[in-house]
Amino acid sequence: MKDQSGARAAAAYSELFKGTSPEALEGAFVKSFRRGERVEEMQNGTDCVGVVIEGSLEVKPGDKSSVSVLRKGGEFGICNIFVREKMPTTLTAKVSSRVMFLPKERFARLLSEDSGLMYRYIRLCNQKMIYLAERLRLISIADCTERLYYYLETAAEGGRVKLKVTKEELAKQLGISRSSLFRAFTALEESGRIADKGGYIEVG
Numbered sequence: 001m002k003d004q005s006g007a008r009a010a011a012a013y014s015e016l017f018k019g020t021s022p023e024a025l026e027g028a029f030v031k032s033f034r035r036g037e038r039v040e041e042m043q044n045g046t047d048c049v050g051v052v053i054e055g056s057l058e059v060k061p062g063d064k065s066s067v068s069v070l071r072k073g074g075e076f077g078i079c080n081i082f083v084r085e086k087m088p089t090t091l092t093a094k095v096s097s098r099v100m101f102l103p104k105e106r107f108a109r110l111l112s113e114d115s116g117l118m119y120r121y122i123r124l125c126n127q128k129m130i131y132l133a134e135r136l137r138l139i140s141i142a143d144c145t146e147r148l149y150y151y152l153e154t155a156a157e158g159g160r161v162k163l164k165v166t167k168e169e170l171a172k173q174l175g176i177s178r179s180s181l182f183r184a185f186t187a188l189e190e191s192g193r194i195a196d197k198g199g200y201i202e203v204g
Contacts, residue, residue, distance in 0.1 A: 004031035006100035009053035013073035015052065016120050024110060028102045033093040041087070048101035049077045055097025060090050068131075069094065070170065078121065079128060081108055123134040144176045148184040149193060149203075156203040162203065 006029065007022035017025070033039055039057055041047055057070040070076060070091070080087055081104050111118045134154065141147040151174060155161050163170065171181040183199070188194045195202040 004028075006053060006098075010051040010102075012015050013053060014051045014075055015073065016075050016078070016117070016124055018120075020114065020117060023098075024114070025102055025106075027106045028100055030098055030100050033097045033161060034094050035093055036085050037093050039093060039097075039099060043101045047077070047082075047104045049075065049104055049107045051075050051100045051102075053098050053100050053173040056094045057091045057097060057099075060092070061088060068173070069165070074097045075105065075124070077126060078107075078192075081111075087159065139175055140204055144180045145184040145187045147174055147176065148181065149188055152188075152194060159200045160197075161203060162199065183184075 004022040004025075007025035009016045010020070010025065010028070011020050012024060029043075031043065033055075041048070052070050052072055052074045054072065056072075057074070057076070059068045059070060059076070072157065076091060077087070111121060138147060138151060141150055151170075152161050165173065167181060168178060171178045174181065176184075185194075187194070189196060193204050195204070
């Protein structure tokens with residue numbers, strides 16, 4: 001009997017594959033990665049879509065600062081299903097991680113067979129496009145303090161932001177040094193534009 005634990009985990013954790021039966025993900029397999037190990041879309045000589053089912057992966061544009069972190073349920077390799085070009089990003093395991101891989105050829109067939117999956121795929125691609133547009137807007141702001149404020153203002157819900165990353169990770173995401181980040185936080189607090197309430201940040 002085939003081990004379908006990876007397919008079941010992907011169907012449970014991934015917004016893309018949620019509701020997809022493990023049987024439909026035939027051909028999927030799981031690989032483990034040590035902390036610091038590179039994670040490639042090409043596995044066993046085949047281009048694959050990946051889903052993090054345990055641990056987390058850091059996403060970087062080449063050798064630059066990290067753009068984001070993929071946690072449990074996070075997908076990668078989905079934006080170049082129908083083109084030959086490789087994504088200009090690198091993925092590295094932040095901690096010991098397990099990833100489910102599904103060959104892109106199999107994924108493409110599933111899209112044609114499952115309208116629900118196709119809808120979720122298009123929605124996810126749209127979300128990624130919006131995220132990239134926000135990233136471009138963010139890095140176009142030269143001043144570190146204004147860049148941080150724009151990030152907080154955009155992330156705020158009801159005027160509050162609960163940071164989901166460490167300050168070090170936030171500095172990497174913003175493309176600035178830790179010292180510049182702390183100076184920016186201080187400047188924003190002193191000017192009254194934000195207030196650190198301990199568990200969250202209030203954005204004025």
